Amino acid sequence: MGVVAIASQGLSLALGARLLQRNRSNPTPTPLPSVVRLCSSRKGSARRMEVLAMASFEAGIGVMGTKLGMMTYIHPEGNVIPVTVVGFREGNVVTQVKTSATDGYDAVQVGYRRVRDIKLTKPELGHLQKVGAIPMRHLQEFRLQSVDGFEPGQLLDIEEIFKEGDLVDVSGNSIGKGFQGGIKRHNFARGPMTHGSKSHRQLGSIGAGTTPGRVYKGKKMPGRMGGVKTKIRKLSIVKIDTDLRAILIKGAVPGKPGNLLRITPAKIVGKNIPKN
């Protein structure tokens, strides 16, 4: 069940509670957008969820890929560029097209990575067989402004979506670092190592005195670090290799080799961030 992020402008707590209630009874695969306006029909029977366009859209359809590792790309000019090699397993098939009429929002659901059918549950298999797709492990949605031109069962071709020189956003699960202290997690400074100091890697002070008499929420403290979804923005595609089915992306991407990546066109303010 996705977490409903309630927009801070003018939603009352009561409405928020009602949203959570409704969400529990009617779970959706993707997190609901920022604001969901519930209008009760005048006829009294049907309740329609009208989704306001305050959630975030993708700048274009994306694909899923696998991080293979990093290497160096030597430009013909002589520049030496560190690149990440992203490979593509069998997949990137459109499994469902959601429209405002049927689901309340426009999105394209894409599958990735073929697996044996015994590895999927029957409901998952049925969902994929409905469009005649191969059994796939991962399903992700790309929320778009318009879903014309996407059919269920369509194969997404990397060369049509991206070309060399494009800027992309790459998101994936970052490397998990476990329980980490303030210095590694929040770039805190160490205490002195000598001169009689007894505090080397501790947090130091965590607040003021009697006023406020408590520690603020969100105080940076030790905790689990890494292993969460991270997005790296505006990476450029250096090369697209068609026979090997791999692309070279300048820079580093989250995770270790073998990690699932979600590659979408970069959202640049003023250029292709869809307006509401």
Next chain:
Amino acid sequence: MASSSLLPHSLLSLPTASSRFPKSSLTISSISFSLNQVSITRTGSVAFQPLVRRGRESTFGIARAGETGEEETPAETGGDESATETLEEESSVAVAVEEKPPKKPIVKLNEIIGILNKKAIEEAETIKVVPDIKPGDIVEIKKEKANRRRLALYKGIVISKSSSGVHTTIRIRYMTSGTAVEIVFPVYSPKIKEIKVVSHRDVRRAKLYYLREKLPRFYTFKKK
């Protein structure tokens, strides 16, 4: 090694043929089992191991579209149809047995980086031939400068080599006008126009960082 006496023993524990037939891509043409005669055929670089059924003699034919008879068995014993079957462990090699257009070999994801490096090195070799460089070699390197007018010449001793595909680098140490200099050159860079191994000094290390503490005469070379 096609002795029929050995093989039945070694193949006792093999699973049955029915479970080993691949579903999608059949690489077998025709199979027949004969009790005492076991033949191994070799076509090209792919070895086939026959499956022996004891106590049974049956002919089991799976015809492939467009395939005629025994065109793949040069080494047959007797007049029987030989039993040939590929075991289903690793069949990423294209089987060029039948007269079919050769299938493109499936590239595994973990091989892609190796292939990309090889391709990049082949491309770089067209600009210049990179000799085999070892630490202790005294090399002359001609590198193109930014203004692209003259080639800069560097002559020094290789104190370390870091091999990593197309980003293989060598570290050159030399002395110029009273200053010791160490430069790292990416060997396959297109800006390096020539690498020539002039001579070699016997060293017993892979990395000659001890030269930094030695007298400058050990890394001073006269440029002609």
